[in-house]
Amino acid sequence: MNSRQFLIRDLLVLLAFAGWCLALPFYASEFVVSMALTCLMYVALSSSWGLFCGSTRYLSLATSAFFGIGAYTSAILLGQFSWVETIAIGAGIAVLVAIVMGAAVLHLRGTYFAVLTFGMTELILHAVTYFEKTVTGTVGRVLTVVPERDTIYLTMLALALLAVATSIVVRRTRFGLALMGIGADEQRAQTLGVNTRLVKIAGFAITAAFAGAVGAAMAVRWTYIDPHTVFNPFIGFQTVLITLIGGVLTLWGPLLAAIIFSVLAESLRLQFPQIYLMSLGLLLILCVLYLPGGLASLRWATFKDWWNDSRAWARDIRSELSGEKEREKQRFKRREKESHFV
Amino acid sequence: MSEQATPLLEAHNVTVRFGGLVAVDAVSANFVPGELVGIIGPNGAGKTTFFNAISGVLVPTSGRLVSNGRNLTGRGPHRFAAHGVARTFQTPRVFPDMTVTANIEFGLKFAGRRRRKYVFWGDELGVPWALRDAMSILQLIGLSAQANLPAAAITPSQQRLLEIGMALATRPKLLLLDEVAAGLTEAEIEEMARLIRRLRDELDLTVIWIEHAVTTLLRHVERVIVLHQGRKIADDTPRNVVRNPEVIEAYLGDEMAEPSTDDEEVAA
Numbered sequence: 098m099n100s101r102q103f104l105i106r107d108l109l110v111l112l113a114f115a116g117w118c119l120a121l122p123f124y125a126s127e128f129v130v131s132m133a134l135t136c137l138m139y140v141a142l143s144s145s146w147g148l149f150c151g152s153t154r155y156l157s158l159a160t161s162a163f164f165g166i167g168a169y170t171s172a173i174l175l176g177q178f179s180w181v182e183t184i185a186i187g188a189g190i191a192v193l194v195a196i197v198m199g200a201a202v203l204h205l206r207g208t209y210f211a212v213l214t215f216g217m218t219e220l221i222l223h224a225v226t227y228f229e230k231t232v233t234g235t236v237g238r239v240l241t242v243v244p245e246r247d248t249i250y251l252t253m254l255a256l257a258l259l260a261v262a263t264s265i266v267v268r269r270t271r272f273g274l275a276l277m278g279i280g281a282d283e284q285r286a287q288t289l290g291v292n293t294r295l296v297k298i299a300g301f302a303i304t305a306a307f308a309g310a311v312g313a314a315m316a317v318r319w320t321y322i323d324p325h326t327v328f329n330p331f332i333g334f335q336t337v338l339i340t341l342i343g344g345v346l347t348l349w350g351p352l353l354a355a356i357i358f359s360v361l362a363e364s365l366r367l368q369f370p371q372i373y374l375m376s377l378g379l380l381l382i383l384c385v386l387y388l389p390g391g392l393a394s395l396r397w398a399t400f401k402d403w404w405n406d407s408r409a410w411a412r413d414i415r416s417e418l419s420g421e422k423e424r425e426k427q428r429f430k431r432r433e434k435e436s437h438f439v
Numbered sequence: 440m441s442e443q444a445t446p447l448l449e450a451h452n453v454t455v456r457f458g459g460l461v462a463v464d465a466v467s468a469n470f471v472p473g474e475l476v477g478i479i480g481p482n483g484a485g486k487t488t489f490f491n492a493i494s495g496v497l498v499p500t501s502g503r504l505v506s507n508g509r510n511l512t513g514r515g516p517h518r519f520a521a522h523g524v525a526r527t528f529q530t531p532r533v534f535p536d537m538t539v540t541a542n543i544e545f546g547l548k549f550a551g552r553r554r555r556k557y558v559f560w561g562d563e564l565g566v567p568w569a570l571r572d573a574m575s576i577l578q579l580i581g582l583s584a585q586a587n588l589p590a591a592a593i594t595p596s597q598q599r600l601l602e603i604g605m606a607l608a609t610r611p612k613l614l615l616l617d618e619v620a621a622g623l624t625e626a627e628i629e630e631m632a633r634l635i636r637r638l639r640d641e642l643d644l645t646v647i648w649i650e651h652a653v654t655t656l657l658r659h660v661e662r663v664i665v666l667h668q669g670r671k672i673a674d675d676t677p678r679n680v681v682r683n684p685e686v687i688e689a690y691l692g693d694e695m696a697e698p699s700t701d702d703e704e705v706a707a
């Protein structure tokens with residue numbers, strides 16, 4: 098397939114996904130719709146996360162910071178502004194924070210960047226808690242003006258679709274190429290003319306915009322928010338996990354993994370919460386070890402490789418157990434000795 | 440023509456200090472259009488550090504870098520690239536997962552991008568014919584057969600050529616080559632030298648070339664800058680440099696002076 102056919106395929110899949118999601122509230126139960134909502138939330142979060150962090154290999158743990166900023170914007174402003182405006186403002190504030198944060202820490206790489214983004218999230222969390230305690234005198238906030246369920250669902254669907262569409266577009270533009278170049282060799286990309294600082298901040302800001310918007314939309318779903326639920330670092334971790342398991346570099350990986358995750362989460366969390374977390378960990382370990390490209394990189398050939406690998410492994414074990422390996426070694430030694438004498 | 444009067448790149452007293460170590464010590468040099476300049480010096484003389492400074496990868500501790508009358512001191516490497524300064528790295532730093540063609544196209548899409556004849560289509564303006572697209576650049580460096588291979592799959596010497604190709608893709612005026620012939624055989628070095636001369640002649644480039652294979656280098660360049668312990672100790676034609684007592688003492692050694700003069704006779 099050439100790149101145009103890939104584009105058509107991706108758009109068709111996206112359209113089909115959109116249609117299915119639109120139809121869902123008409124026939125599915127309340128429980129399934131709420132599950133779909135979580136699922137769409139993680140689709141938006143992880144697709145936008147992968148867009149920047151996947152190709153540039155900057156592991157950002159700041160998703161929950163932007164999410165929380167969006168949620169608080171929504172909690173404070175929803176009375177005065179309309180629904181769409183509130184979400185846009187939430188995204189905007191997250192972008193501003195991301196620009197400041199990015200300018201401060203985006204020159205760092207690897208663990209330093211990950212740890213600092215995490216630290217900044219904690220900083221924002223505690224700053225908001227302190228502010229709420231001393232100035233407003235409350236711990237959390239109750240959202241009174243809440244749009245109906247279908248509005249929230251449609252908003253979240255729109256955000257998820259927009260995240261995937263942005264990902265499609267970015268992959269096909271110079272901006273995406275610049276992000277890839279930064280991931281492969283930042284200095285080389287610079288000497289070839291990429292303004293890496295600007296590109297990185299812009300990419301980080303796009304990720305933040307989606308996280309902020311999703312936070313703003315999700316806050317009304319919860320109706321009561323406090324700093325520890327919306328700035329919960331678990332939101333950031335889960336985004337990272339979903340993207341890694343799905344495949345950071347792939348377009349559909351995050352979406353695929355987000356669906357699997359929400360199904361796992363909703364079906365297991367209530368009955369067996371430990372098993373849910375354990376299966377998360379297990380899935381991550383298996384992916385990192387045997388499927389570094391993520392679930393979306395699974396092909397028929399991958400299964401064949403695994404099959405061949407396990408057969409080779411079994412053959413090895415057999416030869417070991419039957420003593421053939423030992424005999425082989427002896428034969429080798431004898432031959433070597435003989436060749437010495439000759 | 441006032442070409443000789445306005446240097447493409449001027450380095451004024453460029454100094455790079457790493458903590459207490461002075462890697463480059465107040466080196467000044469002018470590079471005029473169309474020159475092929477060699478930089479030699481023993482290991483640790485500061486050749487690569489000087490390169491890093493004049494390509495913007497490293498911000499010099501003090502000193503000024505001026506390109507075509509514009510001060511570039513302290514700007515990022517992408518600004519240098521936009522002003523036509525392209526470089527290769529000592530160890531090839533190609534994008535391993537991309538194909539050879541995609542590696543070339545990367546440069547074309549960033550620093551190499553030029554305004555088109557019409558807004559969205561037509562030929563790019565002010566681009567040498569040989570650098571018009573990725574295929575023509577590959578032809579120029581002789582990698583057309585490898586165009587669709589991933590860059591990780593080609594041989595190290597081909598990766599060196601690809602490095603040069605990536606630098607050319609930025610449509611440079613000044614090409615900085617950092618030991619592009621390291622690890623090549625005698626015949627391959629000669630071929631590389633011929634390629635570099637050809638690039639210079641066909642594309643009107645200014646080339647600055649660092650190399651350890653001093654004899655080959657001296658045979659091909661028109662001017663040599665000798666660095667020793669971060670200082671510039673000579674800046675002259677190859678013929679004069681090999682006779683310079685300070686250079687002989689610092690670097691070439693007595694026995695090295697002899698074969699170089701032989702080479703000169705061959706070249707003459």
